[in-house]
Every structure is written in structure tokens, then in C-alpha cells.
Amino acid sequence: MATIYDVSQLAGVSLATVSRVMNKNANVSEKTRQKVLAAMAQLDYKPNTFAQSLASNCSNSVGVLVSQLDGPYYGPMMAEIEASLRAENKHVIIAVGHSNAATEMDSVEFLIGRGCDALILDVEAVSDEYLIELSQGPTPIVLINRYIAQISDRCIYLNNELGGYLATEHLLKLGHQEIAYISGPKNKHDACERLDGHMRALAEHGLAFDPQLCFEGNYKEEGGVDGMRYLFASGKPFTAVVCANDQMVSGAISVCLELGMKIPEQLSFVGYDNIPFARYISPKLTTINNPIHEMGKMAALWLLKNVFKNDIEVMSVFSPELVARESAKQLAR
Amino acid sequence: MATIYDVSQLAGVSLATVSRVMNKNANVSEKTRQKVLAAMAQLDYKPNTFAQSLASNCSNSVGVLVSQLDGPYYGPMMAEIEASLRAENKHVIIAVGHSNAATEMDSVEFLIGRGCDALILDVEAVSDEYLIELSQGPTPIVLINRYIAQISDRCIYLNNELGGYLATEHLLKLGHQEIAYISGPKNKHDACERLDGHMRALAEHGLAFDPQLCFEGNYKEEGGVDGMRYLFASGKPFTAVVCANDQMVSGAISVCLELGMKIPEQLSFVGYDNIPFARYISPKLTTINNPIHEMGKMAALWLLKNVFKNDIEVMSVFSPELVARESAKQLAR
DNA sequence: CTGTTAGCGCGTTCAA
DNA sequence: TTGAACGCGCTAACAG
Numbered sequence: 001m002a003t004i005y006d007v008s009q010l011a012g013v014s015l016a017t018v019s020r021v022m023n024k025n026a027n028v029s030e031k032t033r034q035k036v037l038a039a040m041a042q043l044d045y046k047p048n049t050f051a052q053s054l055a056s057n058c059s060n061s062v063g064v065l066v067s068q069l070d071g072p073y074y075g076p077m078m079a080e081i082e083a084s085l086r087a088e089n090k091h092v093i094i095a096v097g098h099s100n101a102a103t104e105m106d107s108v109e110f111l112i113g114r115g116c117d118a119l120i121l122d123v124e125a126v127s128d129e130y131l132i133e134l135s136q137g138p139t140p141i142v143l144i145n146r147y148i149a150q151i152s153d154r155c156i157y158l159n160n161e162l163g164g165y166l167a168t169e170h171l172l173k174l175g176h177q178e179i180a181y182i183s184g185p186k187n188k189h190d191a192c193e194r195l196d197g198h199m200r201a202l203a204e205h206g207l208a209f210d211p212q213l214c215f216e217g218n219y220k221e222e223g224g225v226d227g228m229r230y231l232f233a234s235g236k237p238f239t240a241v242v243c244a245n246d247q248m249v250s251g252a253i254s255v256c257l258e259l260g261m262k263i264p265e266q267l268s269f270v271g272y273d274n275i276p277f278a279r280y281i282s283p284k285l286t287t288i289n290n291p292i293h294e295m296g297k298m299a300a301l302w303l304l305k306n307v308f309k310n311d312i313e314v315m316s317v318f319s320p321e322l323v324a325r326e327s328a329k330q331l332a333r
Numbered sequence: 334m335a336t337i338y339d340v341s342q343l344a345g346v347s348l349a350t351v352s353r354v355m356n357k358n359a360n361v362s363e364k365t366r367q368k369v370l371a372a373m374a375q376l377d378y379k380p381n382t383f384a385q386s387l388a389s390n391c392s393n394s395v396g397v398l399v400s401q402l403d404g405p406y407y408g409p410m411m412a413e414i415e416a417s418l419r420a421e422n423k424h425v426i427i428a429v430g431h432s433n434a435a436t437e438m439d440s441v442e443f444l445i446g447r448g449c450d451a452l453i454l455d456v457e458a459v460s461d462e463y464l465i466e467l468s469q470g471p472t473p474i475v476l477i478n479r480y481i482a483q484i485s486d487r488c489i490y491l492n493n494e495l496g497g498y499l500a501t502e503h504l505l506k507l508g509h510q511e512i513a514y515i516s517g518p519k520n521k522h523d524a525c526e527r528l529d530g531h532m533r534a535l536a537e538h539g540l541a542f543d544p545q546l547c548f549e550g551n552y553k554e555e556g557g558v559d560g561m562r563y564l565f566a567s568g569k570p571f572t573a574v575v576c577a578n579d580q581m582v583s584g585a586i587s588v589c590l591e592l593g594m595k596i597p598e599q600l601s602f603v604g605y606d607n608i609p610f611a612r613y614i615s616p617k618l619t620t621i622n623n624p625i626h627e628m629g630k631m632a633a634l635w636l637l638k639n640v641f642k643n644d645i646e647v648m649s650v651f652s653p654e655l656v657a658r659e660s661a662k663q664l665a666r
Numbered sequence: 667c668t669g670t671t672a673g674c675g676c677g678t679t680c681a682a
Numbered sequence: 683t684t685g686a687a688c689g690c691g692c693t694a695a696c697a698g
Contacts, residue, residue: 003674003675003676004675004676005675005676013684013685014684014685014686015675015676015677015685015686016677016678016684016685016686016687017683017684017685018676019676019677019678020677020683020684022676023677027683027684028683028684029683029684032683032684046446047675047676048387048448048674048675048676049446049447049448050383050386050387050392050448050674050675050676051387051674051675051676051677051690052675052676052677053383053676053690054381054383054384054387054674054675054676054677054689054690054691054692055675055676055677055678055689055690056676056677056678056690057677057690059383061426068408068412069408069409069411069412069415070408070409070411070412070609070626071408071609072405072408072610074408075401075402075403075404075405075407075408076402076403078402078403078427079401079402079403079429082402082427082428082429083429086428086429086443091426091428091443091444091447092426092427093394093424093425093426093427094411094415094425094426094427095415095419095424096412096415096416096419110419110424111424113379113382114382114424115381115382115383221609221610221612221613247613250610250613250614251613253615254613254615254617257615276403276404276554277405277554277583277610279554280554280580280583280584280587280614281583281613281614281615282586282587282590282614282615284587293403334691336690336691336692337691337692338691338692346668346669347668347669347670348669348670348691348692348693349668349669349670349671349693349694350667350668350669351692352692352693352694353667353668355692356693360667360668361667361668362667362668365667365668380691380692381690381691381692383690383691383692384674384690384691384692384693385691385692385693386674386692387674387675387676387690387691387692387693388673388674388691388692388693388694389674389692389693389694390674390693
């Protein structure tokens with residue numbers, strides 16, 4: 001591997017000069033710059049990133065911590081993050097938190113220890129206080145899918161409460177009055193917020209929230225399956241169910257289909273997330289669009305602008321939107 | 334940040350001794366080791382990974398290059414890779430190749446330039462020759478989902494031809510004779526191999542392969558949609574269709590359902606990959622299990638053993654297996 | 667078993 | 683505009 005020294009020898013200049021042409025900034029005469037460039041090309045010179053990092057204390061890397069890598073949710077987000085960062089020659093180091101506080105904190109330590117210049121965090125188990133303190137440390141962080149007032153400028157966030165509201169409101173408009181709810185795990189912020197939205201929609205329409213018509217699922221298909229079984233077993237009547245994410249809808253619908261029910265004729269469903277598969281599930285899912293990939297992109301751009309000082313435009317407003325497809329139907333009278 | 338020097342001062346030993354206790358290997362008396370450990374703890378010492386990498390020429394990182402990050406396929410693989418590597422304190426840097434030769438090669442350069450100790454590659458567009466040459470370079474590589482005879486020891490591979498065979502054989506056993514095929518992009522190795530398997534199964538049962546009953550899809554839902562429309566338009570009769578992956582089955586089934594058809598009563602389907610969603614699609618997908626997550630894990634373990642010299646057991650045989658669920662049905666006579 | 671010393675490759679003063 | 687020299691924090695001989 002050619003080093004900066006080899007280049008300087010070949011070009012007949014000093015190390016410092018080579019370093020200068022690499023880092024654009026300083027003033028170098030066009031003539032010597034060309035000599036150096038030629039030498040670099042001839043030697044197929046690639047700077048040693050470790051040496052650069054050691055000397056400059058900047059690694060050009062960002063750590064991304066997500067709850068999980070499998071499942072339909074994080075892939076699109078990671079894809080956007082990778083693309084945006086890679087375009088600016090930064091690299092991304094991944095870590096998984098498994099929605100567990102100890103693991104999440106350990107992962108943060110791991111990534112910081114790895115010398116990441118910044119962190120993108122999608123964490124659920126860790127406390128607000130921890131994140132606030134972390135944000136005051138030397139490594140900049142951006143939070144995805146979480147809102148903490150004290151560090152709101154670092155939060156890339158979708159209004160989950162509004163999303164939950166929209167889901168239920170859609171059913172209400174379709175004439176449904178008895179609406180069941182399959183929630184996400186109550187220890188997850190977004191799950192609680194979505195449920196809050198559901199309850200607000202109910203309240204605004206003068207309907208009481210019936211705890212017996214609410215099941216706490218796990219955000220996975222099985223959660224939908226379990227929820228549906230619970231709801232049927234409850235004996236309570238209901239004409240529609242909203243699930244806190246699309247995976248649970250798919251599980252829920254699968255048990256109905258197995259029972260020979262017609263969906264949405266006999267039961268309406270609204271999901272949440274609008275995962276890519278949602279439109280290919282039968283019936284096509286009516287759901288709330290969750291622009292997770294855009295949020296990933298924005299997180300990356302935010303870092304590019306604020307940490308790496310690139311001159312980039314960053315948009316910043318996200319709103320949940322209803323995507324009406326086929327799984328929810330006007331209530332027959 | 335405390336440095337190794339600070340620790341050595343506090344412990345009253347030399348830099349080298351501190352380095353020795355960090356890297357376990359060398360002999361250090363238990364007494365001084367304890368002194369050093371205490372000093373490290375007291376200073377909350379964290380080694381600087383850049384300096385370590387620069388001095389040792391080892392970064393404890395592995396680059397993972399995949400075709401895409403979204404979609405249901407790579408998530409489980411990445412999850413296993415991250416978990417296995419992380420357990421040994423290695424970190425993973427991700428890059429995306431987009432099934433494009435130039436991008437793939439660029440990504441390889443990028444990862445090597447980033448100082449990765451090894452690479453896990455899931456590449457499709459790049460040539461065998463390129464990979465063979467790359468494997469002779471200084472950075473060890475492991476290939477996932479691709480077989481190249483000359484470097485077979487570095488290939489983590491599933492027999493796609495056999496998988497394709499099993500899919501079609503299953504339908505044959507169910508009495509189907511007119512079997513359509515929706516293939517993946519012909520420029521992808523696995524797509525061709527799966528199709529080969531399909532053709533072999535047909536041939537072994539004395540059936541002719543009808544090119545008109547074969548459509549080249551794109552491995553996405555839309556590919557299945559397009560394929561199904563093509564097949565119906567062809568006017569040719571068929572009682573079953575095998576799709577080269579589950580996403581295309583889901584697209585294909587969705588058009589049938591839209592047409593009011595009963596699946597599998599009127600048409601049988603077999604997919605490939607056994608993605609997590611396969612069991613929640615309606616009807617539940619009969620498909621070929623593709624243990625991609627295990628392959629990811631094995632790739633990671635292989636590197637741990639052969640590159641990082643960990644003492645780890647690595648299993649190595651993968652076979653595709655049919656998972657019979659509901660989307661394929663005995664042909665009524 | 668432990669300390670000294672010389673790099674690893676590059677960024678960055680400070681002079682010239 | 684350019685060069686010399688030092689330092690980043692750590693590893694790895696080599697000596698003792």
C-alpha cells in the first residue's frame with residue numbers, strides 16, 4: 001500500500017503538501033497540485049483511514065442503532081440512511097438494541113467506543129433522562145421515532161397520536177361504533193401514543209373506550225393472532241378492529257379467514273405503518289402511512305448538515321396519513 | 334479521554350505492560366495485572382480503536398455488502414451477522430450494491446478502503462472472475478448465496494437448483510401437469526438456477542417445458558402481478574404456478590383474488606424463500622425454505638474462525654426444503 | 667516478567 | 683506557497 005510518503009517522494013514535495021491537496025482546504029499552487037495528483041494516481045494511492053482518524057479525531061462514520069434488523073420496518077430506513085451517508089463518503093456501522101434497555105445502552109457504548117462521529121438512534125427501552133444526558137456528551141445523536149421535548153431539535157418524529165386518531169376516525173366515518181383495538185407493547189412509546197389517538201377519536205365522537213375490547217399485542221403477526229382470539233373469546237360485539245401495526249393486522253386477518261369469515265364484509269381492519277407488503281395482503285390493507293424511510297433519510301441529512309457541516313437542505317415535517325385500501329368498509333346498516 | 338499512558342502512570346508500570354493486559358496474550362504477573370486493571374477501571378479507560386487499528390493493522394470490522402436493505406430478504410441475514418460478530422466485539426459496516434456491477438465493485442472498494450478486516454458479499458452483478466481475483470487479495474471474503482467452484486470454500490450457498498426442483502416436484506406429486514413459472518431476473522444466478530430445477534423436474538416427469546408458460550419477473554410483488562397478467566393473456570391452460578420467490582407469489586395471488594378466483598381451489602401456487610410473511614399471507618404460502626439467516630450466521634462464524642482465529646465450530650451444509658402450507662392443492666380430477 | 671523504543675500513516679502547527 | 687517536525691494512542695519487537 002502506497003503511503004503519503006511515497007506520494008510525496010514521487011511528486012518531489014513534502015508530506016504536508018500532499019496532505020494539503022488531499023484536504024482541499026489549504027492553498028497549493030496549481031502546478032504542484034497537479035504533480036501530487038499525478039503521483040497519487042500513478043501509485044493508486046488510498047489514504048489510510050485509521051491514520052486519518054487518529055490524527056484528525058474524525059472517523060467519517062456514523063453508528064445506527066435500531067431495535068431490530070429483521071421485520072419489514074427497519075430495512076427501508078437503513079436503506080435511506082446508507083444511501084444518503086454513502087453519497088458523502090461516510091460509512092454506517094450498525095448495532096441492534098432488541099428493545100432492551102441494557103442492550104441499547106451497551107450498543108451506544110459500543111458505537112461510541114468504535115469512534116463514530118455521530119449516532120442515529122431508534123431506541124425504545126432506554127429512558128428520556130439517559131438520552132438527554134447522552135445528547136450532552138461529545139458524540140452528537142439524532143433520535144428517530146421518539147420525541148423528547150428537551151432535545152426536540154434532535155428528534156425525527158412522526159405524530160403517532162395523530163396516526164392512531166386517524167385510523168379510528170376513518171372507521172368512525174365509515175359508520176363503525178364498536179371498534180376493537182390491538183395495541184403494541186405498552187412499554188413502547190409509539191404503542192402508547194397510537195392508543196392515545198384511538199381513545200381521543202372515540203371520545204371526540206362521544207364513544208366510551210372499552211378496555212375489554214383492547215388487547216396488548218407484541219407488534220408481530222402472532223400478536224394479531226392472539227389479539228383476535230382474545231377478542232372473539234371476550235364475547236363482546238365489534239364491527240371493526242384497528243391494529244397498532246400492519247404485521248398484527250395480517251395475523252389478525254389470518255385467523256378470521258381461517259374461521260371462514262369474509263373480510264372486510266364481516267369485519268373491518270385498519271393497520272399502521274403501511275409496510276411494503278400491506279398492498280399485497282388480501283384484502284389490501286387500509287393503513288396509516290409511516291414514512292420511516294424518509295425519516296431515516298432526514299436523520300442522515302441532519303447529521304451531514306450539523307455534524308459534517310455539509311451544505312445541505314433538510315426538510316423536517318412529517319405527518320401520518322391514512323391510506324384507504326380495502327380492509328375497511330362502510331358499515332352495512 | 335484517558336490514554337494508555339495515563340493508565341500506565343497510575344498503575345506505575347510501562348505502556349507495554351498495559352498493552353499486554355489489554356491483549357490478554359502475553360505473560361503478566363497476576364499482581365501487576367490487577368494494578369493495571371484497577372487503574373483502567375478508575376480512569377474509565379477505553380482504548381482508542383483508531384490507534385489500535387493503525388498500530389496493529391486490524392480494525393475488528395467486517396464489511397457486509399448486500400443487494401438491498403429493504404425487502405424481507407436481507408433483514409434476517411443482517412440480524413444474524415450482526416449478532417454473531419458483535420458477540421465477539423467486531424463491528425459491521427454496511428454497504429448496498431443494488432444488483433449493479435459498478436455499484437457492487439465500488440462498494441467493495443469502499444469497504445476495503447475503510448479498512449475492513451474481511452468482507453461478506455452478497456453480490457449478483459459482478460463476474461466470477463472479479464470475485465476470484467478479489468479473493469486472492471489481502472482482504473478475505475466470504476460469498477453468500479453464490480457458488481464459484483474455484484473458491485468454493487468461501488461460498489455459503491444453498492442449492493437453488495434443487496430448490497426449484499422441489500417446488501415443481503411438489504406440484505407434480507399433487508397431480509399438476511400444466512405448470513407455469515414466474516422467474517426472477519435472468520441476469521441473477523439464483524433465478525437461473527431455480528428455473529433450471531423447475532425444468533429438470535418437468536423433464537424427469539416426461540413433461541415438456543413451455544417457454545410461453547414462463548415469465549421473467551423482477552423478484553418483487555409487481556413481477557408477480559405482471560407475470561400473472563401475462564399468463565392469463567397467453568390463453569394457455571395451467572393449473573399451477575411456481576414463482577421464484579415469495580414476493581412474486583404474493584403479487585400473483587393478489588391479481589387472482591381480484592379476479593374473484595379461489596386460491597388454491599382454482600390455481601395452486603408454490604413460492605420460494607419462506608419469508609416471515611409467507612405464513613400470514615392468505616392462503617398460507619407453500620414455499621421452499623431458504624435459511625438465509627443461518628447462512629448469514631455461518632458467514633460470520635466462518636470469518637470469526639478463519640480470519641479472527643476464534644475457536645469456533647462452523648457447520649456448513651444447507652439444503653432447501655419444501656414447506657407445504659395451503660397455497661398448493663391436490664389437483665381435482 | 668517488564669521496560670524502552672521505534673514505528674503505524676497522517677494532520678497540523680510553526681518557520682521559512 | 684512550502685517544508686520540517688511533532689503528536690495522535692497504541693502495538694510489537696528487542697533488551698534486560
